[in-house]
Amino acid sequence: MKRTMIFGLLAALSCLSGYAAGQKPASVQKLKVFISVDMEGVSGLVHWDETSSSGKDYDLFRRLMTEEANAAIAGALEAGATEIVVRDAHGTGRNILPDLLRPEARLLRDWSAGPLSMMEGIDETFDAVLFVGYHARAGTPNAILDHTMISSRLLYVAINGIQMPEAGINGLIAGMFGVPVVFVSGDKAIAGQARELFVDVEAAIVKEGLGNAELGLHPIKGRELIQAGVTAALKRLKDFKPYKLSPPYTLDVSYILESEAQNATWIPGAVRKDARTVSFKAETVMDLMKMFRLARQ
Numbered sequence: 001m002k003r004t005m006i007f008g009l010l011a012a013l014s015c016l017s018g019y020a021a022g023q024k025p026a027s028v029q030k031l032k033v034f035i036s037v038d039m040e041g042v043s044g045l046v047h048w049d050e051t052s053s054s055g056k057d058y059d060l061f062r063r064l065m066t067e068e069a070n071a072a073i074a075g076a077l078e079a080g081a082t083e084i085v086v087r088d089a090h091g092t093g094r095n096i097l098p099d100l101l102r103p104e105a106r107l108l109r110d111w112s113a114g115p116l117s118m119m120e121g122i123d124e125t126f127d128a129v130l131f132v133g134y135h136a137r138a139g140t141p142n143a144i145l146d147h148t149m150i151s152s153r154l155l156y157v158a159i160n161g162i163q164m165p166e167a168g169i170n171g172l173i174a175g176m177f178g179v180p181v182v183f184v185s186g187d188k189a190i191a192g193q194a195r196e197l198f199v200d201v202e203a204a205i206v207k208e209g210l211g212n213a214e215l216g217l218h219p220i221k222g223r224e225l226i227q228a229g230v231t232a233a234l235k236r237l238k239d240f241k242p243y244k245l246s247p248p249y250t251l252d253v254s255y256i257l258e259s260e261a262q263n264a265t266w267i268p269g270a271v272r273k274d275a276r277t278v279s280f281k282a283e284t285v286m287d288l289m290k291m292f293r294l295a296r297q
Contacts (some may be wrong), residue, residue, distance in 0.1 A: 030083070031082050031127055032081070032083040032125055033085070033129075034126045034129045034179070035086045037069045037088060037090070037096060038186075039051050039090035039091065040133065040134075041186025043216055043218070043221075044061070046212075046216075048145065051145070062097060065133055067223060068222065069101060071223035072185075074102070075227040075228065075230025078230075079230070079231045085106050085107075089117075093109055122177055126179045128182045130182065130183040131184040132184075134184055135147070136186075139155070142209040146209075150296055153255060153296070157169065158251070158254075159250070165193050165197075167184055167190060172244070172285055175244045177242075180237075180242045181201060182202060184202075186206065186207075187205065188207070189209060191205050202229045204228075247283055249285065252273065253280075253292070254276050255278075278295065
């Protein structure tokens with residue numbers, strides 16, 4: 001019995017000495033990170049041709065997209081991440097080059113057609129969300145390729161009266177699982193919008209819009225900012241809170257074409273607000289996202 005007590009005391013003292021040295025016990029060392037990667041906010045990218053396989057420079061920018069994802073992974077690992085999931089969240093969902101992505105991360109490609117869209121793979125087991133290569137909402141001045149979800153169809157998307165960039169919609173999904181958004185990279189416009197929504201968020205500004213033009217950093221400099229920003233965010237993880245809005249939720253979807261709004265009125269629960277805008281109500285974020293999935297089909 002005495003020997004058991006002695007071993008127990010030694011184990012306790014070992015734990016305390018670890019705390020004194022600034023180390024966490026193994027039971028709390030997990031750091032699981034979700035990275036949603038878009039393309040329009042990648043360093044140097046400025047034209048729609050560069051975002052799809054039909055463009056001659058697409059191969060260049062999908063590589064740069066992969067490398068910015070790698071910079072975020074490197075920053076997360078530096079901060080102690082033990083598990084990382086990367087969600088390819090642009091276009092086809094098949095842009096990031098799997099063989100060039102750092103092997104410490106798992107990659108989610110293509111779409112399941114589910115309501116979580118750019119946040120597929122997120123759940124309550126994650127500790128933090130990072131947005132890489134993101135862009136400003138539709139209608140933002142001096143923003144690179146500003147749009148909201150579908151550039152050719154939607155004028156704006158508002159939730160509870162707040163016009164949302166994709167970062168806001170996706171941040172609300174993360175908040176549904178109790179996970180905070182701690183970092184965003186892209187142009188100056190999305191950095192400002194993310195700070196308006198989340199209040200406290202680390203941002204790496206890799207370029208600035210000048211009308212349809214862009215003034216940007218060299219991609220290497222952009223990746224350095226991303227890596228440093230991710231590490232800084234994750235090292236002060238306790239400072240961030242999940243993004244939440246109070247229910248019930250109201251979703252307003254405004255279309256470029258009046259005919260699109262007319263079609264959307266056939267969705268159960270839809271209310272026509274004006275010529276181009278249809279409104280939906282829901283009690284949960286998940287139900288809201290299901291309605292939004294139908295509204296943008």
